[in-house]
Amino acid sequence: MTKTRNHVTQSERTRRATLRDVAQLSGVSEISVSRVMRNAPSVSDRLRSRVLAAAGELGYTPNRLAGALKTSSTNLVAVIVPSIGNGVFPEVLDGIESVLADAGLRPVLGITQYDRAQEVQVLRDMLAWSPMGVILAGTDHEPAVTRMIDQQGIPVVEFMDIDRSPMQSAVGISNVKAAVAVADLLAKRNYKRPGYIGAWSERPDRSKARRLAFEARLVELGIPLVDREIASVRASAEVGAKTTETLLKRSPDIDAIFFANDDQALGALFYCQRTGRKVPDDIGIIGFNGIEIGSTTPTILASVVTPRFQMGVETAKLMLLAASDPSTRNVIDLGFEIRLGESI
Amino acid sequence: MTKTRNHVTQSERTRRATLRDVAQLSGVSEISVSRVMRNAPSVSDRLRSRVLAAAGELGYTPNRLAGALKTSSTNLVAVIVPSIGNGVFPEVLDGIESVLADAGLRPVLGITQYDRAQEVQVLRDMLAWSPMGVILAGTDHEPAVTRMIDQQGIPVVEFMDIDRSPMQSAVGISNVKAAVAVADLLAKRNYKRPGYIGAWSERPDRSKARRLAFEARLVELGIPLVDREIASVRASAEVGAKTTETLLKRSPDIDAIFFANDDQALGALFYCQRTGRKVPDDIGIIGFNGIEIGSTTPTILASVVTPRFQMGVETAKLMLLAASDPSTRNVIDLGFEIRLGESI
DNA sequence: ATATGAAATGACAACGTTACCAATTTACGG
DNA sequence: CCGTAAATTGGTAACGTTGTCATTTCATAT
Missing domain, CATH: 3.40.50.2300 (Response regulator)
Incomplete structure (x- = not known):
């Protein structure tokens, strides 16, 4: 067996545990550890428990960078909004996050300050992480946005208004x-x-x-x-x-x-x-x-x-749907309601 | 030269361009392309422009998953807050994002619903992405939170209140x-x-x-x-x-x-x-x-x-500082002001 | 007992990038 | 024009994981 490390540096001590460490400690192969960690099928209970024990002992956390590189798929969703300080977006974001979290997905946040050029830049930066999907506010974007997303071949859901036709799917009101x-x-x-x-x-x-x-x-x-x-x-x-x-x-x-x-x-x-x-x-x-x-x-x-939280929820749901069926093309009109109040 | 792919599948057409593609097109080595893309030193102008031309032609985007795996460092910052629907957090987040964005960093968002157990889970999930730092709300966390962050050896900044002593640094008010x-x-x-x-x-x-x-x-x-x-x-x-x-x-x-x-x-x-x-x-x-x-x-x-936006700004600045100097230990009291108004 | 197929396990080679070192080219003083 | 150092370029081997395929073990029917 090749001894990869022949000097135990100080960092050796703090090094993050890897599959190999868990495999060695539990006396099984790396791939088996991988299967256990992913809950993949074809693993005996005996092996599973042995691996889990070793993983627990080492405090092992899978390195998603490596996993994602191999499978070229992540649980990241790029969410790009114009602003977040106040107004409607936090509430939409809240809805988005609540659904994504349940599905094991993570929003990565981008803010454009209402600047279309920044939207392009932010998106480019995010696509470098191979997100599994993109959520955008509005249906009006630079051509580069459409091009980049098309090229990646991932789902997009646009939320807010549905007056123009979306790239793929959209959720909002008219x-x-x-x-x-x-x-x-x-x-x-x-x-x-x-x-x-x-x-x-x-x-x-x-x-x-x-x-x-x-x-x-x-x-x-x-x-x-x-x-x-x-x-x-x-x-x-x-x-x-x-x-x-x-x-x-x-x-x-x-x-x-x-x-x-x-x-x-x-x-x-x-x-x-x-x-x-x-x-x-x-x-x-x-x-x-x-x-x-x-x-x-x-x-x-x-x-x-306007149903802001629900808009986020439906947006994220549509993202999940598109993830499982890339041909998804939906436009959801959530409608609005006029509160008459006493000021009119 | 080894022909890695000997069958041109349909996906070949849409496959994302890699360093190798750019290298082949421009007739230089992969590592040189890598250097150009990272603006690394020791690259002649001639080579640089040749590579950039090829990269542009292919629409090449670096794959950060691979790069991050190799360097084991990312531009991701885990930001974990209790809620985001309304209240103070969006404004803090706004401040955080504005500073991080300028530094080329990306917030990855986690929401705990004020549930300490969820905070642990969310953090665990995020650490799998090897974020370069963690931003948390409050200074009161499960022991597991402290343990996991210590183990990763990355900076943490806690924002909101500074009444308890933070893990590393904190920004907020008393x-x-x-x-x-x-x-x-x-x-x-x-x-x-x-x-x-x-x-x-x-x-x-x-x-x-x-x-x-x-x-x-x-x-x-x-x-x-x-x-x-x-x-x-x-x-x-x-x-x-x-x-x-x-x-x-x-x-x-x-x-x-x-x-x-x-x-x-x-x-x-x-x-x-x-x-x-x-x-x-x-x-x-x-x-x-x-x-x-x-x-x-x-x-x-x-x-x-309370200075919510500024709190976010200072939090992110402290994160940048800690990134360049891991021994950073600061507590910033932003203070508050009482608006007397007319209701008291 | 033995054949047979299914389940469990493992070996190996990628994924796309960068660190580390070696090799080559260029610049320049004598 | 040569020698030397600096600048530029490249080869190779990882990073930690998972897909693919081979191998081993196990259960069951005969």
Whole structure:
């Protein structure tokens, strides 16, 4: 037998145990240890228990780098989102993780800061780890993204909106339908002079598409948009108050505002109350996403409630499905619900 | 030369390009290609450009599984948190990611659901990938966690609280100091009958430690805690309203409540206003974390403001430091600030 | 007992990369 | 133009695992 190591260095002591160590201690072959660790079939109980004992004694942990190299498959899932600080993504991520974890898969996180070029770079970096799949936010990506994923031949699931057709599968809601529904609601409630407020963190096209659909519908309804304001910073309640102030100063006769997110909408709600405007009598407010706090405010915030956790769950489920059947091509519309609240 | 593949299968076409492919196309050795891809020194410009051309043509991406196996080092950082749906962790994670990304490192995400046993399991799973470091929430872990990390000999940084001594390094605030500060504030504002409200998502000991410190200080100040209520579900505004109702029904003479989180505190604030209790005249409310919305409410929420993003940033920086100098042992107290607001 | 097939076990060669050393080329002073 | 050192290039052997195939052991029917 070849003596690979003929000098026992200090690192010898702390070296991570390998299959070989376990095999030697338990007096079986390496491949048998491998089979035991993987719960592969064709292993006798006697051998299994002997191996497990040795593995326990050595504190052996399989080295997935080696295993993955050999099988060229990992339990890693690349999850790339625009942001994670606040807003909707943490909740979606929560749903994703909960399903992946049960399936023994691990999310590897990438954040793009809403920058398409960064998405490409992050994806490239992640693909070097041979993830078994990729989860992306939105359906609007650089061509390179599609190309790289196609080349790897792994499943992709896109979550958030389903207004454009996805690379393979997608889970989300129709932002267009939501925008139309809000416009219809405003008309039904007899608002005549609607406005729109968004923010930087709503930059991607799904938000723009939503706004355009909103404006188009308003025109159809005969109550065209009076004015809009898109903050150039991340959405927050503070910013919501500021943008509302700006918008109302410029167009004081606006009688309802559709916000691209609830943070701004709440800020606006509080701003109006502080400045003596009656909501919804003087001005109607409706937000987007249906964050929890909005349903407990003294004036309950109207909002388009999106199923964020469930979106994550369904996204991950679709990933599992695609893993077992690569031909999977699904688009799941989770729909939305309008919480009327008391602000509209 | 050995012909490794003598049958060109269909997969041959889609097979991911390897060093060998690039080497053959560019007419250099594999090791030279490796050097070019890693920007290793001792490569002539001529060779470099030839290799890069070939790599580009083949769409070659290095296989990190192989590289990592050989060097037994990765750019992966295991990040294990109790939860991610809402609350403080997304913001910390945001800070962590922003620093790691700049350093070319990737967070691999693990969620424990506040379950210590799960933390062990998740960590074990992640260590199989030989991460270059581990980031954990809190300083209270199963002995197995410490053991496994020690055995791997990699850096750990614990973030959140720094009241117990960390395995290696930690970044956070002192929950004990914060609790004492709140108790002192209540005394100074002449509250006499304080209460405490927490929730399930505050389960770990850092929250308990905070509560105990709060109670102990109140005793010292001669205004012992009147009553407390710990919701057995995740914190939310809705739950905050409910727990407040329960607490005040049981102990109607409570004149101030310290909440373990701002979600519940906001719910309580709204609940009191809805039910005609004047805040802070009838009852004082102070929360924990200082979430943004609390600073725009008509009655600004008093809260202990914690530097969550910065906590993530400093945590990741410490990880980088420990990566270059494994003997790093730091404890960074980021401190907190009390936003007095208008609710206390 | 013996034949027969199934179950259990093992030997060996990869997977794609990089560390380590050796070989070759280049640069430059005398 | 030569010798020497530095810079550049390459050969070989791992890293720790698993797929493939061969070999051994075992159970069962005859």
